[in-house]
Amino acid sequence: MRYAKRGPLRFTSHRDFARAFERALRRAGVPVAFSQGFTPHPKISYASAAPTGVASEAEYLEVGLREPVDPAALRAALDAALSPGLDVLDVVVASGGGLADRIEASHWRIELPEVDPAVLAAAVATFTAADEVMVERMTKQGRRTFDARGAVITIDVSGPPVTPSVAPAVPCAILELVVRQVTPSVRPDDVLSGLRVVAGLEPPVAPKVIRLAQGTLTAQGAIVDPLDADRDGATIGGR
Numbered sequence: 388m389r390y391a392k393r394g395p396l397r398f399t400s401h402r403d404f405a406r407a408f409e410r411a412l413r414r415a416g417v418p419v420a421f422s423q424g425f426t427p428h429p430k431i432s433y434a435s436a437a438p439t440g441v442a443s444e445a446e447y448l449e450v451g452l453r454e455p456v457d458p459a460a461l462r463a464a465l466d467a468a469l470s471p472g473l474d475v476l477d478v479v480v481a482s483g484g485g486l487a488d489r490i491e492a493s494h495w496r497i498e499l500p501e502v503d504p505a506v507l508a509a510a511v512a513t514f515t516a517a518d519e520v521m522v523e524r525m526t527k528q529g530r531r532t533f534d535a536r537g538a539v540i541t542i543d544v545s546g547p548p549v550t551p552s553v554a555p556a557v558p559c560a561i562l563e564l565v566v567r568q569v570t571p572s573v574r575p576d577d578v579l580s581g582l583r584v585v586a587g588l589e590p591p592v593a594p595k596v597i598r599l600a601q602g603t604l605t606a607q608g609a610i611v612d613p614l615d616a617d618r619d620g621a622t623i624g625g626r
Contacts, residue, residue: 388462389477389614390446396472397442401433404473411468412450417461420451434486434613435493435601438574443598444476445493447613449486479617489613490568492540493601495575497562500592504546507560510586511544520581526571535581538573540565540608565608 392399399407409429412419421427430451437443462478469475499507514520520536543563566573575596582588602613 388448388450388465388475388479389612390448391474391476392437392441392443392446392472393474394442394472396470398440399473400439401436404436405431405433407469407473408448408465411465414468415461415464417450417465418453418456420453432486435490435568435572437598438576441575441596441598445598445600445602445612447486447490447601449481477614479614482617484616486613489603489616490601491604492565492567492610494599494610495562495564495566496597496599497564497575497579498595499560499562499590500595501557502560502588502590503558504544504560507562507582507588508544510582510588511542511562513586514539514578514582515542517585520585522577522580522584524571524574524577524580531571533571533573533577535573535577538567538569539578540567540604542578565604565610567604 392404408431412429419429419431421429432449434447434449437446458478458480462475465478466475514536517536519534521532522535523530523532525531541564545561545563547559547561562578564575564578566575566578575594579588579590579594600610600612602615603611605611
């Protein structure tokens, strides 16, 4: 399944979403398969969830079912059972292979209010020219230092659309990134930390981040939806 986190619901943590999704499965009457053992759990697997506070149009998960269901009906039932802003966009039959194996990279958009696009472009040029850009972040294993440059495949700068009749009141730079999936993961805030390290870029306003896509990576640097290989399925069966 592909789902989105939009608007205020981008502040939903992954754990909170998982709870909400399990409740939605129950409300929708979905025949979910459960694990064996003393404390059975629903067979749900999440792939590369976006950080809390980040919006996304491309979050993915897998659900094991006890019996076949219609994908379109399942999508509609789950979407209705979830809060607006947590939106189920696509449901397909898994034809084989793990979903996590199909996630190689993500496409991010970062809006930076009150940052001049020319200033951001100069910082990006310095970042791109560096062989490596070391940043620090607290992880589950403690504070770690890692390279934020090597995972960045493409990085581009633009500004908001401008029309002759409407001029932006304040500047707003937009950063588009394609970042390879690595360990530890390089997140949009790590790239912003890298821009601060190499170019002193300090956005005066909190950025707005959205993940536009994630999936497999082509030789040309494009991202392919991981569900594309499964779209010929007609029903979802037990797994």
